Structures are given as structure tokens and as C-alpha cells.
Amino acid sequence: VADPVKASIDKATQEMIARAQDLGIDTIFDRAESMKPCNIGMQGICCKNCSMGPCRLPLPKGGIEGEDTRKGLCGATPNTIAARNFIRMIAGGAAAHSDHGRCVAEVFLSVARKESHDYAIKDADKLLSIAPYFDVATTVEVDGEVLDRDIDEIAVEVAEKALNEWGKAEGELYYLKRAPAPLYEKWKKQGVLPRNIDREIVEIMHRTHIGVDQDYKNLIKQGTRAAIADGWGGSMLATDLQDVLFGTPYPVQSEANLGVMKDDHVNLIVHGHEPVLSEMIVAAAQSPAMVEYAKSKGAKGIQLGGICCTANEILQRHGIPTAATFLQQELAIITGACDAMVVDIQCIMQNLANVAKCFHTKLITTHPIAKMEQDNVMHIEFDEHHAMEDAEKIVKLAIDNFKNRGAEVMIPRQKNTQIAGFGVESIEYHLGGSFRGTYYTLNDNIINGRIRGIAGVVGCNNARTRHNEGHIAVVKELIKNDVIVLTTGCNGIACAMEGLLTPEAASVYCGPGLAEVCETVGIPPVLHLGSCVDNSRILLAATEVVKAGGLGKDISDLPAAGSAPEWMSEKAISIGHYFVTSGVYTVFGYMLPTSGAPVFHDYLSKELEKIYGGMWDLEVDPVKHAQKMIAHIDKKRKALGIDK
Numbered sequence: 136v137a138d139p140v141k142a143s144i145d146k147a148t149q150e151m152i153a154r155a156q157d158l159g160i161d162t163i164f165d166r167a168e169s170m171k172p173c174n175i176g177m178q179g180i181c182c183k184n185c186s187m188g189p190c191r192l193p194l195p196k197g198g199i200e201g202e203d204t205r206k207g208l209c210g211a212t213p214n215t216i217a218a219r220n221f222i223r224m225i226a227g228g229a230a231a232h233s234d235h236g237r238c239v240a241e242v243f244l245s246v247a248r249k250e251s252h253d254y255a256i257k258d259a260d261k262l263l264s265i266a267p268y269f270d271v272a273t274t275v276e277v278d279g280e281v282l283d284r285d286i287d288e289i290a291v292e293v294a295e296k297a298l299n300e301w302g303k304a305e306g307e308l309y310y311l312k313r314a315p316a317p318l319y320e321k322w323k324k325q326g327v328l329p330r331n332i333d334r335e336i337v338e339i340m341h342r343t344h345i346g347v348d349q350d351y352k353n354l355i356k357q358g359t360r361a362a363i364a365d366g367w368g369g370s371m372l373a374t375d376l377q378d379v380l381f382g383t384p385y386p387v388q389s390e391a392n393l394g395v396m397k398d399d400h401v402n403l404i405v406h407g408h409e410p411v412l413s414e415m416i417v418a419a420a421q422s423p424a425m426v427e428y429a430k431s432k433g434a435k436g437i438q439l440g441g442i443c444c445t446a447n448e449i450l451q452r453h454g455i456p457t458a459a460t461f462l463q464q465e466l467a468i469i470t471g472a473c474d475a476m477v478v479d480i481q482c483i484m485q486n487l488a489n490v491a492k493c494f495h496t497k498l499i500t501t502h503p504i505a506k507m508e509q510d511n512v513m514h515i516e517f518d519e520h521h522a523m524e525d526a527e528k529i530v531k532l533a534i535d536n537f538k539n540r541g542a543e544v545m546i547p548r549q550k551n552t553q554i555a556g557f558g559v560e561s562i563e564y565h566l567g568g569s570f571r572g573t574y575y576t577l578n579d580n581i582i583n584g585r586i587r588g589i590a591g592v593v594g595c596n597n598a599r600t601r602h603n604e605g606h607i608a609v610v611k612e613l614i615k616n617d618v619i620v621l622t623t624g625c626n627g628i629a630c631a632m633e634g635l636l637t638p639e640a641a642s643v644y645c646g647p648g649l650a651e652v653c654e655t656v657g658i659p660p661v662l663h664l665g666s667c668v669d670n671s672r673i674l675l676a677a678t679e680v681v682k683a684g685g686l687g688k689d690i691s692d693l694p695a696a697g698s699a700p701e702w703m704s705e706k707a708i709s710i711g712h713y714f715v716t717s718g719v720y721t722v723f724g725y726m727l728p729t730s731g732a733p734v735f736h737d738y739l740s741k742e743l744e745k746i747y748g749g750m751w752d753l754e755v756d757p758v759k760h761a762q763k764m765i766a767h768i769d770k771k772r773k774a775l776g777i778d779k
């Protein structure tokens with residue numbers, strides 16, 4: 136079994152791992168002890184794309200001397216194999232983000248066509264702001280007079296064009312032109328402008344089939360095209376359309392960690408990714424009728440809590456507290472106080488069902504593409520056409536289950552305050568110039584050196600590393616050195632649990648320059664921008680910084696760097712790759728599945744930097760990890776002539 140203290144830096148997590156062990160329930164932390172990963176797979180050089188394999192080409196101890204003659208049955212080299220595996224990970228990640236985006240686009244279309252009545256367009260301004268990218272007119276000329284166009288008409292046209300991005304037959308993705316012009320030109324020159332979202336993912340599957348693409352440079356080029364289709368396509372569409380439907384986030388105060396669950400309330404945990412479901416659950420759970428119903432069953436009310444990116448979605452738009460990171464999901468049930476956990480897609484551990492069996496918790500799957508085999512799991516299929524009805528059914532189930540709680544309830548006390556809900560628009564509000572309405576103040580503070588640079592620190596937890604240790608150490612080292620941090624995903628949750636998402640954190644953890652800016656403006660030194668599809672907000676914020684002037688002409692000129700200290704999912708690889716090929720120096724922790732193919736690994740760093748200005752790097756030690764990012768930031772400052 137796992138040593139709880141070695142497994143996590145977080146006290147609540149440590150307590151709950153120990154409790155699980157007392158109760159004889161295994162968690163991911165224990166399984167990480169009893170099952171070790173395959174060393175060859177970790178190096179990226181196991182090819183199982185045909186039945187003559189798996190062909191395994193381990194790197195000899197001490198490395199390769201002379202010519203590298205390793206090859207699979209078909210002759211595939213380590214570079215080919217590692218590149219194939221790498222871009223298949225991109226395909227998996229891009230598919231996950233983009234299919235999520237497609238689902239939102241479908242709901243948006245049905246709302247625009249007035250076919251589903253439980254949702255509405257909440258942010259018409261956001262709709263008007265994105266319409267021009269789709270060549271959708273927002274005004275009409277009548278008798279020489281320019282009038283506002285009917286918003287419903289605009290909505291239908293945007294929705295149709297947006298949905299078409301997944302499968303259009305000609306042209307390129309609309310949003311690519313939102314990137315700084317020099318970046319767009321680089322993509323064009325390289326031939327990596329995505330044509331449509333699905334096609335780039337399908338083409339990866341084709342090109343990595345036995346006997347197709349055998350040149351690692353050509354393979355990674357397709358990986359690039361699919362990753363761009365994710366970051367500047369599927370993910371960006373998901374973010375924008377979610378903002379249109381559910382509202383653009385603005386800073387809100389809330390709390391984070393398992394301690395947000397309440398003894399005397401019905402605890403309903405929402406876990407997964409698409410806000411299409413969770414938005415309705417929030418609305419249902421907050422309705423007076425449901426709260427009354429909960430009271431009639433002996434509870435003081437309904438406490439909602441989120442896990443993974445669903446947490447980030449309902450946090451940034453409604454201030455719903457965050458219950459747990461990816462690695463804490465089993466622990467939320469082990470409190471004994473989780474009356475229902477409702478899940479949709481992505482990052483949901485199948486072992487939740489086994490844990491739920493040991494308690495009264497109702498585990499409910501909702502998505503047709505994500506079911507569980509265990510018989511204690513209920514499936515309530517969520518459909519946008521009767522969304523509210525489904526949501527009410529789920530909330531009621533949780534309430535009715537409150538009375539079935541066992542005596543053994545143990546909710547850890549730990550929780551922290553957080554301010555979340557930042558975005559391109561709110562950063563402009565807080566750090567923009569009062570007259571110019573751009574990122575002027577932010578740029579000014581970067582140029583005068585109060586802020587040394589910008590870091591995007593994102594991504595998962597990984598049971599192979601100590602929970603949250605990398606996240607927190609990297610972020611603390613950055614802000615100590617006056618680097619402002621933009622966070623999303625489970626890094627955002629980790630930072631919230633640690634109290635880094637409060638304005639007060641500035642005086643405790645930041646260097647003097649960043650502290651001064653944060654205190655003057657009243658913002659935390661770590662700005663939570665939402666879920667993993669909202670990494671598109673980081674791309675657009677970087678683009679705004681470029682536009683505001685004084686810091687170069689492209690994202691690759693900025694004193695900025697990216698990081699995923701505890702990554703584990705394929706989505707993280709897709710994100711990493713679209714950051715790199717958008718010009719960002721990007722460091723991953725734990726490992727990269729490329730170490731068995733040193734030539735390919737080098738290509739991902741040195742050669743990609745020559746092409747796109749960004750590069751991959753790996754650094755396991757969190758302080759060195761942050762220091763590498765800072766060194767890159769300083770290099771860019773020097774190139775801009777703003778080093779002191």
C-alpha cells in the first residue's frame with residue numbers, strides 16, 4: 136500500500152488515503168505502488184500497431200554507440216515508432232477536447248434553432264464578438280441605414296458554421312486567423328493549417344497505420360496540424376460557445392478541497408468535463424423547490440462540489456466550490472458523505488464504481504459514450520432536449536439517498552479560499568489600460584520589469600509523482616521570481632487548495648515586483664482561467680499581449696513559457712504540442728514518452744524551435760523546471776532589449 140505522506144503533499148488527501156487503507160479499500164495511490172509501468176512503453180519505443188508486434192526497441196544501457204540499427208519487424212526505426220506513438224497521443228487528446236467542443240456546438244445549434252428550451256444564449260456580446268471570425272454579419276443595411284441584425288439569426292448562422300468546422304470539405308479553420316499574423320504565416324509555410332478538425336485526427340490514424348508514414352518529421356507535422364486543430368479549433372470553439380451559452384466568466388470567490396463537503400447537507404459531486412450537463416445540475420440544485428425537498432428529507436440544504444474540469448467550469452461561472460483534483464476522486468466517495476456522484480466524460484476512473492460499492496454513494500453515468508460495466512452504476516442518459524428534467528431526476532436521487540448514509544462519515548476539514556474565473560476579457564479589465572482597453576498595463580509592467588514574464592502552468596495529476604508537489608513547487612518558484620502565472624485544469628485546483636488563488640498570496644509568495652502589481656490591482660498572482668479546453672484562453676491572452684505592443688510581433692517573442700508538471704493524459708500532449716507550435720517554450724514534468732528515440736526527442740526541442748519558435752523540454756525537478764522557464768523568459772527579455 137501507499138505511504139499517505141509520500142503520496143500527496145495535501146493533508147486532506149493524506150488523511151483520506153489512510154482512511155481508505157483502514158477500511159480495506161484500495162485507491163489509485165496503492166495501485167501505483169503495486170503496479171509499475173512498462174519501461175519500454177515509457178520510452179515511447181513499443182510499436183503495437185500491427186499483430187506482428189508488439190515490437191520493442193529498448194535503448195541499450197549507456198545509449199547508442201555508432202549507428203542506431205534498432206528496428207521492428209517491418210523495419211520501423213525508434214524515431215518512427217516514437218513519433219507514431221506521440222502523434223497518436225495528440226490524436227487522442229485532440230479528439231477528446233474537440234468532441235467535447237462538438238457536443239457544445241450541437242447544443243448551441245439546437246438552442247439557436249429554438250429546439251431546446253432549457254438553455255438560452257446568456258452572453259449575446261460574446262456571440263457578437265465571435266461572429267466576425269465566421270464571416271457572419273452582425274449588422275444589416277436597410278435603406279442606407281445600418282441596423283443591428285437579429286440576434287437569433289446571427290446565432291443560427293454562427294452555430295451552423297461552427298459545427299461545420301469539424302467536417303467541412305474545403306478551406307481551413309476560421310479561427311486560425313485569430314493568431315498573430317507571423318504565426319499564421321509560419322503555419323502556412325509549413326503546410327500545417329488544419330483543414331477541418333475531424334480530418335486531422337483521422338489522418339493521424341491513417342498515417343500511423345502499418346506501412347504508411349515512415350518519416351518522423353513528416354509524422355510530427357501531421358501531429359502539429361491536429362494539435363493546432365485542437366487549440367485553435369476544437370478547444371477554442373468549446374470555450375467560446377460555452378461562454379455564449381453559459382456566460383463568460385468573471386472573477387468569483389469560492390473554496391477548494393474535500394473540506395467543501397458538508398456533514399449536514401446533501402453532497403452532490405459533479406465530475407467530468409462538459410458544462411452542458413453540470414450547468415443544468417447547478418440550476419436544478421439551486422432551485423427553491425429542490426432545496427425545500429432536501430430540507431424535507433432532513434438535510435440543511437444541497438452542497439454541490441466539482442471534480443476535474445467540470446469543477447473548473449461550474450466554479451468559473453457560478454462559484455461552485457471545487458471538491459477535488461483528478462487524483463482525489465475516489466477520496467470524495469471515501470468521505471462516506473457523497474450522496475451522489477454524477478459523471479459525464481473524461482478523467483473518470485473506473486474504480487469509482489468499486490469504491491462506491493463500499494458506501495451508499497449513487498454513481499451515475501450520463502453520457503452515451505462513457506458507461507461503466509459495474510452493476511452498481513446507474514445510467515441516466517442526459518439529453519439537451521429534456522435537460523432540466525434529467526438534471527432534476529439526478530438531484531432528487533442524491534436527496535433521496537441522503538438518509539442512507541452510514542455512520543462512518545469523515546470529511547476532512549481542509550479547504551482554502553480561491554478567486555477564480557479569469558479570462559481574456561477580465562484580464563483586460565484588471566490589467567488593461569483604462570482608456571486604451573487593451574493589455575497595455577500588463578505589457579507596461581512587463582516592460583518595466585515589475586512582472587518578469589508570463590507562465591501558463593496547467594495539466595493533470597499523475598499517480599507516479601507526489602500529488603500536487605510538482606504543481607505547487609513550480610508555481611511558487613515562478614511567482615517568487617515575479618513571473619505571473621495563468622493556470623487551468625488540475626493545476627488550477629491544486630493552486631486553489633494551496634491558497635495561491637487569493638490576492639493575499641501575493642505578499643506571502645511573490646517577488647516584490649509582482650507583489651506590487653497584484654496588490655495595486657487586487658488580483659491573485661496566479662490567475663485561474665478555467666478548464667483544459669480553456670487553455671485556448673491562454674493562447675488568446677498571449678495574442679492580446681502581442682497586440683498591445685512593445686513585446687515583439689509574435690507569441691514566440693514574448694517573455695513567456697508553459698508547463699505541465701504532473702501531466703498524464705493524452706490531452707496534455709495535444710495541449711503541449713499546440714503550445715510549442717504556437718511559439719511557447721513548454722516544459723513537462725515526470726517524463727516524455729520519447730526518451731528511447733533520442734533523435735526524435737531532439738527534433739521536438741531544437742528543430743521545432745527553429746520552425747515555430749517554441750520547443751518541448753522535460754524537467755523532473757520542479758525548482759529546476761521553473762528555473763528553466765525563467766531562463767527562457769530572461770532570454771526573451773534580452774532579445775527584446777528590456778533586460779535590466
Ligand code: NFS
Binds near residue numbers: 623
Ligand atoms: Ni485536463 Fe480535465 Fe485534470 Fe488532466 Fe483530466 S481533469 S481536461 S486531463 S486530469 S488536467
